[in-house]
Amino acid sequence: MKLTDLKVKNTKPTDKYQKLSDGGGLQLLIYPVRKNPKSSEDKPLPDLGGGKEWKFGYRFGGKQKTIALGTYPSLTLAEARIKRNEAKTLLSGGEDPSLYVTKKAKKAAVVQAHAVLQIAEDRLFHHVAVEYLDSQKAVHTDKHHKKLEGWLKNDVIPWIGKRAIDEISTPDMHGVMKRIEERGVISTAHCVLALCNRIFRFAVVTGKIDRNPCVDLQGALKPVQGKNFAHITEPKDIGELLRRIDTHRGTHVVRSALILLPLLFSRPGELRQMEWSELDLDAARWTIPKEKMRKGKREHVVLLSTQAVEIIKGMQPLTGELRYVFCGANDETKPMSDGAINNALRTLGYNTQEEITGHGFRHMASTLLNEMGFKGDLVEAQLSHKDKDKIRATYNHAKYLLERKVMMQVWSDYLYALKQGTDILEFKKVS
Structure with missing residues (x-):
């Protein structure tokens, strides 16, 4: 007589093994319980797992065999019958169901182990x-x-x-x-x-x-000490450097950027990302949006000398229709490589660790402009160094534009004089 869900559920373990048959080789084995001699508590027999377990009995190769299908209630009566029918299908095809179950169990174990390993790797x-x-x-x-x-x-x-x-x-x-x-x-x-x-x-x-x-x-590491980038401040050496730059045999883009950088002494990263939309050549200004500035606090206006404007205008036939003034060599939609300036200086024979680096033009300008007598605030404003006094910073930003324009023209004229070999031994102090 076939089993019912109610029969399976209501049959309780006793002190003896019980077998309930569903037909077709499917049986429910109910393990016995015994009295613990040290207490009155009922416990399952050891190593048998307790409870109820589905079994399938069959003959294969002239031998009687039994395989476990699962335990109740994890495996219901309906699910046990499905597994029995799958096993019988294997038998009719000449396969031993026990081998199939073993392979399936091994495969499941491998999948589970791989999943555990994957989780472990994800946490590394x-x-x-x-x-x-x-x-x-x-x-x-x-x-x-x-x-x-x-x-x-x-x-x-x-x-x-x-x-x-x-x-x-x-x-x-x-x-x-x-x-x-x-x-x-x-x-x-x-x-x-x-x-x-x-x-x-x-x-x-x-x-x-x-x-x-x-x-x-935070605060546990040693503080970073200030570092001066390699730079040149001797007038004769500066003249030699500028003449060498004029002989650079690289691309017109890199050569023009290298000629312009000493005139503007902006950060190399700012120069290489200069966009045509940021320039007003009629007003001789380059306005760098705050998003591009260090810490993004405020836009920065760079005043352009007549020499700087001429260099930038010389780029218009080449990149005027593009986004960046100094575009990349391999991709015109991107700016020039951030290593292009220093690479160019190295090709000119300079050691960028000890003699001059792209960032070193800022130190060169700062040193010499201060020696020339320009106000420190003017130089700092052109370098876009942060003024700790916010009110003064806003005031200076507007007040110094005209004075900075004069300073930038004086600076460009001075560099061009050095490049032509003028021997300037003393600076004429600026009042």
């Missing part, structure tokens, strides 16, 4: 770091992306890369940073800490961790 710091960098590719240049990858590969991954990200503590991260500091590269330590901080913040947002261990490291 290395995996989360790569996931974060991939999410930022759209806003990173290739060069910057590789720099971040290099920091992680050299200074972070070897120490914590294979650890679960939710197990990494603040002292662990402090140890990573101290190793970088001990190499004497304090600025790199600060950059790497900032990168790790962003990775852990990403992990918090994506639900991988509850707390960022880098938060408490």
